[in-house]
Amino acid sequence: MLGFQYFKADPTVHVIQTSSGQIKRQGKGLSFFYYAPKTSLTAIPMSAKDVPFIFNLQTADYQHLRVQGQLSYRAADPQKLADMLNFTLNENGKEYISEDPTTLGDRVVRVAQGVIQEEIQTTTLRQALTRLKELDTRLKTALISSTPLQQLGITVIDAMLVALTPTPETAKALEAEARESILKDADDAIYDRRKSAVEQERTIKEAELQTEMTINNKQQEIAEAELDNQRTLTRKRAESRAEQMAADISAEETRKALVELAQTNKKIEADAEAYAIEIRAKAASSVPVEYxxxxxxxxxxxxxxxxxxxxxxxxxxxxxxxxxxxxxxxxxxxxxxxx
Structure with missing residues (x-):
């Protein structure tokens, strides 16, 4: 009545009451009566806002890339924000008289778009598709230290990139290329497996041949050792036979000497006996037969x-x-x- 109004702000809303160009009161969650014809109310929400974004960019190789993500921000300095943008309420204190409060999120998204576009336009499509995590980190760092947002009194709480998507035609081409690469990798894997199998088979064959050669060498060594033993035994047998023959020859020579000696003795005995007979015969010839x-x-x-x-x-x-x-x-x- 009579131009007086009652205003009550939410706990997360920072209110600035201005009258005749002077700030009468400000703070969060205030409630008061005011004279509408001479009072201006500025209400700045302090709660965090989530803003999704999707925009199309062009890579260094002139390929279109759709960037999808989300960011969260809040008003860190309501006085700066009130100085830069119009958050004034109408006389009833119910609605904003400007579109600045509703476009604040778009301002933050445009800053994020500028950061991402600066990164995307210097990389090729293939490189960009593999840099999602790197771009996400770069976006967070750039928004937190963004000078335009700091001038507005805005603080970015978090930002993330959800997806980097090429056009359907490019995606199909990349899928086909990736599929061919996968098939090639599969063929290479089969080839490597077969090559490994052949190499292992060759290793086994070489090991078997080496084992066979070792066995043959051992058998040859055994045969040579047996031949050496046989030669040694033959030589020893020959030496034994030679020694036996030498002993036999010596024995025969001894026997020959004994036989010659025996013959000599017998001859001597026969001569002696003949002489004795001759003597007896001579003696007997002189004796009468009757005697x-x-x-x-x-x-x-x-x-x-x-x-x-x-x-x-x-x-x-x-x-x-x-x-x-x-x-x-x-x-x-x-x-x-x-x-």
Missing amino acids: VKAMAMASMDPQQLFAVAMDNFAVNANKIGSLHIGPDTLNSLLKDYNG
């Missing part, structure tokens, strides 16, 4: 004597008419013979 026979008969046994007698009878048979030998005599001779 010799008598001496011989003296050493004879009865059977021999009987034989000599029978020989004499046979010699003088023409002189003997008859000869009778009795059974007693024969029995005696046979008894002595058998006994």
